[in-house]
Amino acid sequence: MYSLAEENYLKSIFHLSKNETATVSTNAIAADINIAAATVTDMLKKLADKKLIKYQKYKGVALTKTGLTAAGKIVRKHRLWETFLVSKLNFGWDEVHDLAEQLEHIKSDELMDRMDKFLGFPKYDPHGDCIPDKNGNMPTITTKPLLSSDTNTTYQLVGVSQQSTAFLQMLDKLKIKIGCKIKVMDKHIFDGSMQIKIDNQTAINISEMVAKNLIVK
Amino acid sequence: MYSLAEENYLKSIFHLSKNETATVSTNAIAADINIAAATVTDMLKKLADKKLIKYQKYKGVALTKTGLTAAGKIVRKHRLWETFLVSKLNFGWDEVHDLAEQLEHIKSDELMDRMDKFLGFPKYDPHGDCIPDKNGNMPTITTKPLLSSDTNTTYQLVGVSQQSTAFLQMLDKLKIKIGCKIKVMDKHIFDGSMQIKIDNQTAINISEMVAKNLIVK
DNA sequence: TTATATTTTTAGATTTGTCTAAATTTATAT
DNA sequence: ATATAAATTTAGACAAATCTAAAAATATAA
Numbered sequence: 161m162y163s164l165a166e167e168n169y170l171k172s173i174f175h176l177s178k179n180e181t182a183t184v185s186t187n188a189i190a191a192d193i194n195i196a197a198a199t200v201t202d203m204l205k206k207l208a209d210k211k212l213i214k215y216q217k218y219k220g221v222a223l224t225k226t227g228l229t230a231a232g233k234i235v236r237k238h239r240l241w242e243t244f245l246v247s248k249l250n251f252g253w254d255e256v257h258d259l260a261e262q263l264e265h266i267k268s269d270e271l272m273d274r275m276d277k278f279l280g281f282p283k284y285d286p287h288g289d290c291i292p293d294k295n296g297n298m299p300t301i302t303t304k305p306l307l308s309s310d311t312n313t314t315y316q317l318v319g320v321s322q323q324s325t326a327f328l329q330m331l332d333k334l335k336i337k338i339g340c341k342i343k344v345m346d347k348h349i350f351d352g353s354m355q356i357k358i359d360n361q362t363a364i365n366i367s368e369m370v371a372k373n374l375i376v377k
Numbered sequence: 378m379y380s381l382a383e384e385n386y387l388k389s390i391f392h393l394s395k396n397e398t399a400t401v402s403t404n405a406i407a408a409d410i411n412i413a414a415a416t417v418t419d420m421l422k423k424l425a426d427k428k429l430i431k432y433q434k435y436k437g438v439a440l441t442k443t444g445l446t447a448a449g450k451i452v453r454k455h456r457l458w459e460t461f462l463v464s465k466l467n468f469g470w471d472e473v474h475d476l477a478e479q480l481e482h483i484k485s486d487e488l489m490d491r492m493d494k495f496l497g498f499p500k501y502d503p504h505g506d507c508i509p510d511k512n513g514n515m516p517t518i519t520t521k522p523l524l525s526s527d528t529n530t531t532y533q534l535v536g537v538s539q540q541s542t543a544f545l546q547m548l549d550k551l552k553i554k555i556g557c558k559i560k561v562m563d564k565h566i567f568d569g570s571m572q573i574k575i576d577n578q579t580a581i582n583i584s585e586m587v588a589k590n591l592i593v594k
Numbered sequence: 595t596t597a598t599a600t601t602t603t604t605a606g607a608t609t610t611g612t613c614t615a616a617a618t619t620t621a622t623a624t
Numbered sequence: 625a626t627a628t629a630a631a632t633t634t635a636g637a638c639a640a641a642t643c644t645a646a647a648a649a650t651a652t653a654a
Contacts, residue, residue, distance in 0.1 A: 165611060186632055199612055201633055206610095218619060218632060249491040259485055266479050274466040382641060403602055416642055418603055423640095435602060435649060600651070608643070618633070624626095 164265050167234050168193055169203050170212060171264075173223055174231035183220030232296025238264040239285035239292075240275050246286040247279065253286040253352065253368075269294070284308075284321075288372060306342060306374040307352070314343040315376035322373040334364060342376060381482050384451050385410055386420050387429060388481075390440055391448035400437030449513025455481040456502035456509075457492050463503040464496065470503035471545040486511070505536020505555045505592055523559060524569070524588040531560040532593035539590040551581060559593060 162170070172192045176184045186204065190197040208215035212227035223231060241263040245256040273294060276282075283299070285291055288308030292298045303318050317340050320327070331337070335358055345363050346355040352368025366374075379387070389409045393401045403421065407414040425432035429444035440448060458480040462473040490511060493499075500516070502508055509515045520535050534557050537544070548554070553575055562580050563572040569585025583591075 163610080187630090195611090196613060197632065198614080198634080202611080245488075249488070249495055251491070259483070259488060262483050262485075266476070268476055268479075271462075271466070271476060274468070278466055380640080404600090412641090413643060414602065415604080415644080419641080596654095598651100598653080600649100602647100602649070604647070605645090606643100607645105608641100610640090610642105611638105612640105613638075614636090616633105616635080619631080621628100621630070623628080 161267060162230065165203065166207065166210075166212075167230075167265055169200075169207060170223070170227060170231040171234050171238075173213065173221060174228070174235060177222060183222045185220045189221075229296035232292040232298055233294075234264050235298075236292040236294070236296060237266070237272055239289060240272055240279065240282075242285045242287070243279050243282050243291070244275060247282075254349075256286065284372075303375050303377045305372050306344070306354075306356075306376050307368065307371040309344050309376060311344050311347055314341055316340070317342055317374060318377050319375040320373050321375055327370075327373060330370070334358070334366070335361070336374070342374070378484060379447065382420065383424065383427075383429075384447075384482055386417075386424060387440070387444060387448040388451050388455075390430065390438060391445070391452060394439060400439045402437045406438075446513035449509040449515060450511075451481055452515075453509040453511070453513060454483070454489055456506060457489055457496065457499075459502045459504070460496050460499050460508070461492060464499075469545075471540075471542045473503065474540065501535060501555065503555065504540060505534065507536075520592050520594045522589050523561070523571075523573075523591040523593050524585060526561050526593060528561050528564055531558055533557070534559055534591055535594050536592035537590050538592055544587075544590060547587070551575070551583070552578075553591070559591070 169189065172189050173184050176188050176192060186197050186200050189195075189204075190200045204213065204215050204221055207213045207227070208221075211224055212230060213221045213223055215221045238260045241260040242253075242256045245251040245259060246253050251259075276294070282291060284305055288305035290299055290301060290304070305321065306315065306317075309315060317336065317338055319338065320331070336342075341359050343357040343360070344354060345357060348354065352371065353365055354371055355363050355365055357363050386406065389406050390401050393405050393409060403414050403417050406412075406421075407417045421430065421432050421438055424430045424444070425438075428441055429447060430438045430440055432438045455477045458477040459470075459473045462468040462476060463470050468476075493511070499508060507516050522538065523532065523534075526532055534553065534555055536555065537548070553559075557576050560574040560577070561571060562574060565571065569588065570582055571585075571588055572580050572582055574580050
C-alpha cells in the first residue's frame with residue numbers, strides 16, 4: 161500500500177504525462193500539487209527506490225509499468241466516486257472533485273468493485289473521462305463523449321450512449337446524424353453547454369446532457 | 378478541522394466513557410487504539426489545549442461539550458457509512474467496521490447530509506446502534522438487554538452490544554435480525570438461558586451470553 | 595504504614611512529509 | 625561561446641505522531 165502523499169505524486173505524474181510522451185519535470189509536479197520543488201525531488205527518489213518511476217537527476221520522470229497501474233487504480237477510484245456522487249447523491253458535476261480527491265485514498269479494492277457494480281459498470285465519469293478497469297488499465301478507446309472534447313477541433317459522430325426516444329428525436333430535429341462532422345466552437349464552464357457546428361452549418365448550442373451522450377472520435 | 382489522529386482519540390474517549398460516567402484513563406485509551414501510553418499523554422495535552430477534553434495529570438480525562446459533539450459527528454459518519462455499505466453495497470454487517478473506520482474521516486458535512494437522505498434518514502446502523510443527528514447529538518432512547526426483560530412479553534430487537542464475528546454469524550444462523558420481534562416464552566434461573574420466539578416462529582433456546590448482547594425495546 | 599506494584603508522565607529519539615536558502619546543473623540569449 | 629536565467633538538487637530545519645526507557649505519582653497489599 162502507498163501513503164497518501166505517494167498516491168498524490170503518482171496521480172500527478174499520471175495526469176501530466178498524459179499529453180506528452182516525454183518525461184515530466186520536477187517543477188511541473190511541484191506546480192500541479194502545490195508543493196516546493198525541493199520536496200518533490202525528495203519524493204521522486206523515494207518513488208524511484210520503490211520502482212514506481214524511472215528517475216534520473218535533472219532529467220525528469222516517467223511512470224514504470226507498476227507505477228502506471230498504481231496510478232490507474234487511483235484514477236479509477238476517483239472517477240467511480242465522482243460518478244457515485246453525481247448519479248446517486250445528486251451533486252453537480254462541478255462540485256465533486258475535491259470530495260473525490262479525499263475518497264480516492266480509501267483502501268479497499270472490494271469496495272470499489274461493489275461500487276462499480278452498484279453504478280452499473282459505468283464507462284465514463286460525469287466529466288466524460290474514461291474509467292480505468294479494476295487492474296488500473298485505461299481502456300484504449302479512441303472515442304469519447306463530445307463533452308470531454310477540445311475546443312476548435314472537428315470530430316466525427318460515431319454513436320450515442322443513450323437510446324431514449326426523446327433524445328433521438330431531438331437529434332433528428334438538430335440534424336445531428338451518426339457520421340456527421342462536429343466542430344466544437346466554444347465550451348461554457350458555467351452550465352456545461354457548448355457551441356458546435358454540424359457539417360459546417362451555422363453554429364448551434366447544445367446542453368451538457370446532449371454533449372455527454374454524443375460519442376465522437 | 379481535526380487531524381485523523383485527533384479524531385481517533387476523540388472517538389476512543391467517546392466510546393470508553395459511554396458506560397462509566399467517570400473519567401477515562403490514559404491506559405484505557407492506549408489499549409483501545411493500540412498506541413503507547415506515553416503517546417496518549419502527549420495527545421491528551423494537545424486535546425486539552427484545544428478545549429476538547431478536561432484533563433488533569435494522573436486523573437484521567439472526560440470530553441467537554443465541544444469534544445462530545447465533535448466525537449458525536451465522527452460516530453454519526455461511521456454509522457451512516459456502515460449503513461450505506463450494508464444496505465446499498467450488500468456487505469455483511471460483520472465486514473464493514475474497518476472500512477467505515479476509514480470513511481468516517483472524510484471531511485464534508487454536505488456529503489453526510491446527502492448520504493443521510495439517500496439512505497432514508499436511518500435511525501440505527503446495521504448493528505442496531507443509534508445514529509447521532511447532524512449536530513453530533515446522540516438520541517436518547519429507552520432500550521435494554523433482552524436478558525433483563527419480562528416473560529411473556531414481545532420486544533423488538535434494536536441492536537447488539539457486541540460486534541464479534543462469531544456472535545454475528547451465530548445470529549445469522551438463528552435468523553435473528555435487527556428489527557425482528559422477540560417474544561420471551563420462558564426464563565431459566567439455573568443458567569440464565571431463555572426460550573424465545575423470533576417473529577412468531579417455533580421457539581428456540583438462547584444462552585445468557587446471547588441474551589445479554591441483544592438490545593431490545 | 596511502609597514496601598511494592600501499577601499507572602502515568604517526562605525525556606529523548608525516529609519517521610514522514612514538508613519547508614527555505616544555497617549550491618549545482620541545464621537551458622537560453624546575445 | 626559565454627554570461628545570465630531557469631530548473632533542479634542538496635543541506636539543514638521543523639511539525640506531527642509515534643516510539644522506548646527512565647522517572648515520578650498513585651494505588652495496593654502485607
